[in-house]
Structures are given as C-alpha cells and as structure tokens.
Amino acid sequence: MTDRPQHEPVLLRRVLDLFDPAIADRDAVLVDATLGLGGHTDALLSAYPRLTVVGLDRDPNALALSRDRLSRHGDRAHLVHTVYDGLPDALSDLGLSRVDGVLFDLGVSSMQLDVADRGFAYARDAPLDMRMDQTTGLTAADVLNTYTAGDLTRVLRDYGEERFASRIARAVITERDREPFTTSARLVELLYAAVPAAGRRTGGHPAKRTFQALRIEVNAELDVLRRAIPAALTALRVGGRIVVEAYQSLEDRIVKRALAELATSTTPPGLPVELPGHGPQVRLLTRGAEVADDQEIEHNPRAQSVRLRAAERIREAS
Structure with a gap:
C-alpha cells in the first residue's frame, strides 16, 4: 500500500454495457451514488458525450480528488457532498425529478484503503478512525472504547459474521479497561x-471480519443502503437502469431483495390476468449476481469479491 490513492474501476466494461441502452445517443443524466475517485464516472463521461453525471460521496477528500480528475468534462459533472441515501435531495436541489441511470459501487473505496491514516486497513498500524466522512460521527476507537459487551458482540456478529464475536468483545472490554484503544496494531494483536488457532486457518485474516464490522457500524452502511436502493429505483425513469456492485454478502442480500421485490407482480395468485398497476416495476438484467472473471481478478485483485446486479425500470409505480 502507498499513501497515494489509486483506483481501478471494477467490471468497468460490463458497467458501460449495462448502461448503454439507457444513455447512448441522447441527453441523459446518471447518478454515481458512490463517486470515490471517479473512475467509473470518468469512463462514462468519456464514452457518452451527451451524458451528465451527478456524483455523490460522503468523503470530502474523495470529492476534491474527483473534482480535479473530472474537471476536463466541464459542467457535465455535478459533485455533491452527501451520503448516498441523500440522493433524492441532491436531485431536487439540481431540479431533477427522474434520471436515466444510477450506479452504486459499494464498500470502502480505493482511496480509503490506500491512505494509511484512515484506519480502514489492518495491514499497517494507523489511528482507528474508519469514518468515510472524517468531519462527523463516531470513530472505530469510540465504538471499541464505549460500547457494552453486548453491543460489541452484536456489531461483530451481525456486521462481520464473526463466529467468535462474544469472545472478541470480552477481550476488548478487558483490554480497554487497561488502556483505551487508539490504533489498529493493538486491535490486530488482540484478534x-x-x-482460536483453528478459526484462523479459514476465512482469511483474523482481523478481516472485525474491521468490516466496525466500518459498517461507524458509517451505518447497511441502514443507509436500505434507504438508498429504493430511493434510486424511485428516481429512475421508465427505461432507466440501476447497476450495483457489492463486495460482501450483507450488502448483496439487501440489493437482491430490493430488486426482487419490484421485479415481482403483486397480482393475487390464481387470477387469470395481470391486474392493472400490479405488474413488475423492474426487469432484472442479470441472472443472479455476476462476478469478475479470472483475468480481471488477476489485473485488479479488489474485483475478487464483487457481486454485480442490475435492473431496468419498465413501468412507473402506481
């Protein structure tokens, strides 16, 4: 890792292909709800000269870097400092009621992983921050030093799917009574x-699940996502498309359920015809979740865990 942010957009060609029918050869608007360092947005604006992108990100540092990167596209890039469930307000402020596409590239960004002092990575010692927006909210250290054993167990179990959640929580309570947690190296040592040695033989690094759980808790990622996906689907015009890249099962499950709900008819079973206004609102564009191939994973290791889902709006909500 280095202190210089790097970004390699995951499944970029597939993302462009999925959006193409909704944005090609027309004046179109797309929301990049997780702008990051702007890799996907830069490629979209370059490929579609009549496209405008509204880029959202909660991280002021990412927005500043993206603004420089995207400046060559002029006023076709509108960048907004907000969490992605703030999509409706961001569009309203720009006078937009419907858009042609929405992209989510979920999880921690390349910049947040690569810049050591953000505290997202367990491979080197850093302050236990983990806030995507460092201007507000609890840090990971605050969670470790103030949560009860029960709440810590819940966070590690529900957000990290950690089998040893209660054991880790008890160890954290014991250690913080001796000295509060401030940096990642001490937490990794505790983990x-x-x-147990047997538990370290599978599932990757023993800190992986705990760091994921703390990051999700600090940034309320799953709660935000549960609000953001329906809001994005509501904003799509008929013919508009949503593409979501998730990197862990908890996110992917939320996306899958939200898309499946709108892809299902609400006509009562047994009726011979579809009731007006009860048909599916979206058409799924992927069969299950798509993954990266071996070639992309070799080129970009962060693509290894990606799960991509996409859908097209086919009618307005009743």
Missing part, C-alpha cells in the same frame, strides 16, 4: 490472541 490474533482471541481467535
């Missing part, structure tokens, strides 16, 4: 000691 090596708390996770």
